Amino acid sequence: MRKMGVVIINFKAYKEGFGxxxxxxxxxxxxxxxxxxxxxxxxxxxxxxxxxxxxxxIDVYAQHVDAVGFGSHTGRINADMIAEYGAKGSLxxxxxxxxxxxxxxxNVSRLRELGLTSVVCTNNVPTTAAAAALNPDFVAVEPPxxxxxxxxxxxxxxxxxxxSVKAAKEVNKSVRVLCGAGITTHExxxxxxxxxxxxxxxxxxxxxxxxxxxxxEELVGLL
Amino acid sequence: MRKMGVVIINFKAYKEGFGxxxxxxxxxxxxxxxxxxxxxxxxxxxxxxxxxxxxxxIDVYAQHVDAVGFGSHTGRINADMIAEYGAKGSLxxxxxxxxxxxxxxxNVSRLRELGLTSVVCTNNVPTTAAAAALNPDFVAVEPPxxxxxxxxxxxxxxxxxxxSVKAAKEVNKSVRVLCGAGITTHExxxxxxxxxxxxxxxxxxxxxxxxxxxxxEELVGLL
Amino acid sequence: MRKMGVVIINFKAYKEGFGxxxxxxxxxxxxxxxxxxxxxxxxxxxxxxxxxxxxxxIDVYAQHVDAVGFGSHTGRINADMIAEYGAKGSLxxxxxxxxxxxxxxxNVSRLRELGLTSVVCTNNVPTTAAAAALNPDFVAVEPPxxxxxxxxxxxxxxxxxxxSVKAAKEVNKSVRVLCGAGITTHExxxxxxxxxxxxxxxxxxxxxxxxxxxxxEELVGLL
Amino acid sequence: MRKMGVVIINFKAYKEGFGxxxxxxxxxxxxxxxxxxxxxxxxxxxxxxxxxxxxxxIDVYAQHVDAVGFGSHTGRINADMIAEYGAKGSLxxxxxxxxxxxxxxxNVSRLRELGLTSVVCTNNVPTTAAAAALNPDFVAVEPPxxxxxxxxxxxxxxxxxxxSVKAAKEVNKSVRVLCGAGITTHExxxxxxxxxxxxxxxxxxxxxxxxxxxxxEELVGLL
Numbered sequence: 001m002r003k004m005g006v007v008i009i010n011f012k013a014y015k016e017g018f019g020x021x022x023x024x025x026x027x028x029x030x031x032x033x034x035x036x037x038x039x040x041x042x043x044x045x046x047x048x049x050x051x052x053x054x055x056x057x058i059d060v061y062a063q064h065v066d067a068v069g070f071g072s073h074t075g076r077i078n079a080d081m082i083a084e085y086g087a088k089g090s091l092x093x094x095x096x097x098x099x100x101x102x103x104x105x106x107n108v109s110r111l112r113e114l115g116l117t118s119v120v121c122t123n124n125v126p127t128t129a130a131a132a133a134l135n136p137d138f139v140a141v142e143p144p145x146x147x148x149x150x151x152x153x154x155x156x157x158x159x160x161x162x163x164s165v166k167a168a169k170e171v172n173k174s175v176r177v178l179c180g181a182g183i184t185t186h187e188x189x190x191x192x193x194x195x196x197x198x199x200x201x202x203x204x205x206x207x208x209x210x211x212x213x214x215x216x217e218e219l220v221g222l223l
Numbered sequence: 224m225r226k227m228g229v230v231i232i233n234f235k236a237y238k239e240g241f242g243x244x245x246x247x248x249x250x251x252x253x254x255x256x257x258x259x260x261x262x263x264x265x266x267x268x269x270x271x272x273x274x275x276x277x278x279x280x281i282d283v284y285a286q287h288v289d290a291v292g293f294g295s296h297t298g299r300i301n302a303d304m305i306a307e308y309g310a311k312g313s314l315x316x317x318x319x320x321x322x323x324x325x326x327x328x329x330n331v332s333r334l335r336e337l338g339l340t341s342v343v344c345t346n347n348v349p350t351t352a353a354a355a356a357l358n359p360d361f362v363a364v365e366p367p368x369x370x371x372x373x374x375x376x377x378x379x380x381x382x383x384x385x386x387s388v389k390a391a392k393e394v395n396k397s398v399r400v401l402c403g404a405g406i407t408t409h410e411x412x413x414x415x416x417x418x419x420x421x422x423x424x425x426x427x428x429x430x431x432x433x434x435x436x437x438x439x440e441e442l443v444g445l446l
Numbered sequence: 447m448r449k450m451g452v453v454i455i456n457f458k459a460y461k462e463g464f465g466x467x468x469x470x471x472x473x474x475x476x477x478x479x480x481x482x483x484x485x486x487x488x489x490x491x492x493x494x495x496x497x498x499x500x501x502x503x504i505d506v507y508a509q510h511v512d513a514v515g516f517g518s519h520t521g522r523i524n525a526d527m528i529a530e531y532g533a534k535g536s537l538x539x540x541x542x543x544x545x546x547x548x549x550x551x552x553n554v555s556r557l558r559e560l561g562l563t564s565v566v567c568t569n570n571v572p573t574t575a576a577a578a579a580l581n582p583d584f585v586a587v588e589p590p591x592x593x594x595x596x597x598x599x600x601x602x603x604x605x606x607x608x609x610s611v612k613a614a615k616e617v618n619k620s621v622r623v624l625c626g627a628g629i630t631t632h633e634x635x636x637x638x639x640x641x642x643x644x645x646x647x648x649x650x651x652x653x654x655x656x657x658x659x660x661x662x663e664e665l666v667g668l669l
Numbered sequence: 670m671r672k673m674g675v676v677i678i679n680f681k682a683y684k685e686g687f688g689x690x691x692x693x694x695x696x697x698x699x700x701x702x703x704x705x706x707x708x709x710x711x712x713x714x715x716x717x718x719x720x721x722x723x724x725x726x727i728d729v730y731a732q733h734v735d736a737v738g739f740g741s742h743t744g745r746i747n748a749d750m751i752a753e754y755g756a757k758g759s760l761x762x763x764x765x766x767x768x769x770x771x772x773x774x775x776n777v778s779r780l781r782e783l784g785l786t787s788v789v790c791t792n793n794v795p796t797t798a799a800a801a802a803l804n805p806d807f808v809a810v811e812p813p814x815x816x817x818x819x820x821x822x823x824x825x826x827x828x829x830x831x832x833s834v835k836a837a838k839e840v841n842k843s844v845r846v847l848c849g850a851g852i853t854t855h856e857x858x859x860x861x862x863x864x865x866x867x868x869x870x871x872x873x874x875x876x877x878x879x880x881x882x883x884x885x886e887e888l889v890g891l892l
Contacts, residue, residue: 010297012295013299015293047304064298072236074233076319081242082270100767101791102764126803127770127771133795147295324544324568324576325544328572346551350547350580353579356579357572458742459747461739464750496720510743517681519682520765521731521732522682542742
């Protein structure tokens with residue numbers, strides 16, 4: 001029997017994942033989550049987060065936090081702020097929002113202190129090992145060339161997933177590895193779990209799908 | 224008789240200007256605005272913006288927008304997004320959130336297309352002239368060394384204000400110049416208007432004041 | 447009779463424009479310059495600059511300077527440093543090395559104080575006007591989508607060149623406008639001058655040419 | 670008997686470590702190196718590197734490399750370029766030139782492929798462990814608050830040095846840990862070695878010393 005896995009959906013700045021449509025998609029995710037065995041979380045924009053975190057029962061993540069505390073930081077959103085609005089945690093260092101090493105560490109530490117979950121994104125095996133050394137909850141490895149490609153990392157570069165899991169665990173037994181980039185189908189997802197990942201981080205496969213609900217149902221194996 | 228001026232309060236990432244306290248301060252600003260002749264606007268964090276824009280009648284600005292459209296831009300908030308949540312406009316290029324020239328231009332153009340107000344922050348006379356050439360609604364000149372100092376630019380470097388106004392108008396007659404940095408008292412504010420500015424952008428003078436309401440009342444001349 | 451124009455060749459980080467090949471190409475440029483009526487300058491890497499500035503009689507530019515003075519700035523090269531090694535000036539804000547507005551201003555001012563020439567790169571008409579307000583020697587407008595395309599801006603978007611010249615001159619009569627992106631042939635170059643530009647900034651058209659000498663000779667009208 | 674250690678002197682963008690004075694200081698370092706048992710290397714500016722690497726027999730490092738290959742990268746210097754000019758290796762991610770995690774990894778890998786030495790700078794224990802996972806030659810831990818302070822990390826925060834060594838070795842046995850920030854005297858240096866570091870990375874203690882030669886002699890124990 002297949003083990004239960006983690007599915008985190010990144011709404012990015014997609015039109016289909018913003019504003020009213022973000023709330024609709026969040027409700028869809030909540031509904032699908034209630035009917036499957038997987039853990040389903042969503043990562044939404046700062047503007048959408050306050051409402052969505054109040055309106056749905058599934059975990060809501062920020063897509064980014066800035067590596068600052070409170071203070072003279074015009075335009076910045078830090079870990080403490082998303083905590084106050086009910087976020088479960090945050091993506092950190094997504095390939096579209098890369099951070100300096102010192103800032104990744106700052107965020108991971110602060111999120112942990114606040115009891116929030118950190119999902120550090122990385123681009124290959126060595127950076128996955130490095131991120132694991134910072135003791136985040138999750139590392140999500142995503143080869144940049146496959147992001148948004150529809151070509152699943154679990155098929156195109158299975159060794160990246162396997163070696164990332166191995167490298168991360170060698171550095172830090174408690175870290176959990178997700179994989180991302182190109183994940184669209186249930187087959188991709190199952191393959192990711194077989195390769196040792198504990199789940200997937202995905203975006204366009206669900207958010208840009210013509211039928212978002214059906215896409216998510218298919219992904220988690222409900223169809 | 225003194226002309227009516229513009230007062231924009233930047234809540235930054237101050238603890239005293241975030242979450243519940245942001246909403247309280249927004250209500251204070253709304254109340255003071257209703258009792259004075261000045262235009263009072265506030266610039267709040269992305270997380271606070273949706274609620275505050277709904278709850279108060281004064282104009283609410285974002286503190287920053289990212290120079291992107293909708294799409295694969297994890298963790299980004301663009302001009303279109305703040306429009307959808309009722310923002311009046313946005314600060315652009317604040318000294319704590321400096322942008323590349325091409326990105327300032329992108330934001331100013333997009334904000335204008337959306338009917339939103341742009342307030343481009345600059346650090347000296349030449350950058351004020353340059354910003355004016357981009358045709359924003361406002362340029363707010365703030366010598367960085369005076370920000371948060373309590374030493375008002377209108378007193379410490381009056382020639383920066385005067386020359387900024389002059390330089391901006393030479394490039395673009397329709398642009399309006401604000402000044403910032405160290406503005407705390409009504410005297411500072413009046414001086415700014417006398418020097419040709421059409422108002423002030425300020426932060427700590429109100430947000431970090433022991434009595435925020437009294438500080439704002441004093442600033443706009445109600446005490 | 448066609449007026450004399452300015453040709454600046456950006457060697458970028460091309461293999462064909464680095465190290466020994468940079469020196470060779472610099473000698474070619476010097477040779478061609480001596481046989482034509484155009485001003486020919488070259489912009490080379492920091493590592494190549496000291497030797498090349500000593501070895502050739504044409505003007506040698508840096509491709510970038512950091513907006514700092516001397517001090518605790520590990521890994522940075524400022525305007526003073528390139529002056530000491532004989533540079534004529536520097537490109538500033540190239541599309542592959544975009545700078546914050548405040549840093550462009552810092553560089554332009556410092557280069558001017560040192561008697562060096564600044565060539566500020568921009569991406570469209572409004573940013574050209576903004577750059578002109580900073581009073582650099584040159585503004586080089588290069589629509590990013592055409593850089594390296596082989597499609598000359600002077601043909602694909604002639605109005606960008608014309609309007610940039612007009613907008614720049616309105617803000618600052620003394621600034622000189624170059625155009626770039628896709629410039630390869632003498633025809634492109636002549637067209638640029640006809641549109642009001644005082645010359646071109648180009649890179650791949652010469653540096654990546656199979657026969658660099660012939661490409662440059664063709665560009666300046668020697669063939 | 671005290672073990673032999675590593676001393677790398679970062680010339681930064683100090684006036685006292687640039688141009689002719691850089692060459693003079695390089696000669697001093699070469700001279701002192703020849704009379705002591707320590708390994709002495711120097712990290713110089715890009716402009717100075719070509720001459721100095723040719724003129725002295727000690728190892729010369731770059732202070733930074735950009736995470737790119739050859740190509741359309743105006744203003745960038747990559748690992749391949751410094752190799753061609755005789756550099757021994759490069760500092761990476763210095764606190765004054767922080768890099769994104771993916772770029773640190775890119776640089777470390779490329780430097781290794783080229784047979785060059787990488788010295789990755791970090792700011793605390795977790796980032797030291799993370800950097801060690803990337804398999805650089807050295808990690809140099811420097812608490813930012815002590816850099817340039819004259820307060821040696823080996824005295825002010827000895828546990829940072831000890832724990833960094835421990836954390837790095839747990840992740841990667843072959844990595845060598847240096848410490849930096851505030852190192853000035855032989856006592857500081859010896860203390861660093863006692864705490865498990867294999868040497869020091871320092872800058873102002875030598876470069877800004879009134880008598881650079883004497884300062885370096887004192888540091889390595891020749892006085």
